[in-house]
Amino acid sequence: MQQTAHSGCHREIVSIDDVFFSYEHKTVIDGLNFKVLERDFVGLIGSNGAGKTTLLRMIVGLLKPTRGEIRLFGEPLSTFRDWERIGYVPQKNSLNPLFPATVREVVTSGLYGKKNMFRRLSKAQLSKADDALYAMRIEDLADRRIGQLSGGQQQRVFLARALINNPELLILDEPTVGIDAETQAGFFRMIRHMHQHHHITFMMVSHDMDMVQSYLGEEAIQRSGSLSFYVKHTHTPEDCRETDLTHSMQQLRESMEVLT
Structure with missing residues (x-):
């Protein structure tokens, strides 16, 4: 079963057409077709x-x-080439705990890309980093080494890095692995708030079936092999107006209260 096209302002953000992926002669993804529409929240379970x-x-x-x-x-x-339109939070276990970078350096690294890799950051860009630190309630950790933080704190850092360019698409790969249950619950409340109040499309891998189904519905909209896709649409006309996450940092910060 595939999603149908929607009218209005909701574009196709990700289009996957007959995609295969094999690794060492083993087929991992077999002829996948899937569309992610503007302001969808897609949960991947498998x-x-x-x-x-x-x-x-x-x-x-x-x-x-x-x-x-x-x-x-x-x-x-x-x-x-417009990678600044996408925020990506990889799996937590991809972090080397000995990586010698501060929280501010990790967050600010989200501002660099092929277009400005060797340019000095402007005051406006540095202000974006301050906004992201503030929104995630980690401004007091700015000078700490990333490897010294708890799992929940590290995830806030990587989310701040992903949000720094006000992305249109946010991709989260098992963002709560290794985090205690209370912090997990707070994290999910936060991203639900972001989906409901900001102009962001989400794709998230999660091992937490209960959380995915509680927000995205009991039934998968599509299955492909062992992959199941759960989708929540936010496609009413009043949701089509653009919102600037940078100017809504205070609102986002308030949603982070549950994480402290």
Whole structure:
């Protein structure tokens, strides 16, 4: 079962057309077709080896499909260059705890891309970093080494990094692995708030079936192999107006109260 096109302002943000991915002669993703529409919240559930992380890594350009095409905002992945439109929070276990960077340096690194890799950041860009630190309630941790933080604090840092460019698409790969249950609950309340009040499309891999179904519904909208896609649409006309996350940082910060 595939999603149908929606009218109005809701564009296709991610288009996955007949995508295959094989690793060491094993097919991980087999002919996947899926569309993510503007302001969707997509939850991916599947067993280990189902291809959840592989799919996200293909979408952000870290892996190439064996066959098929992925388009971002209507443009083929092979020619897509506007990566600042996408925020990506990888799995927590991808972090080297000895990585010698401060919280501020990690968050600010989200401002660098191929377009400005060797340019000095402007005052306006540095102010964005301050806004992101403030919104995630980690401004007091700005000078701490990332490896010294708790799991919940680290995830706030990576979310701040992903949000710093006011992304249109936010991709989260098991963002609460290794975090205690209370912090997990707070994190999910926060991202639900972000989906409901800001102009962001979400794709999230999670192992928490109860959380996914409580927000996205009991039934998967589509299944492909061992992958299940749960989707919540936010497609009413009044939701079509653009909102600037940067100017809503106070509101977002208030939603972070549950994490402290």
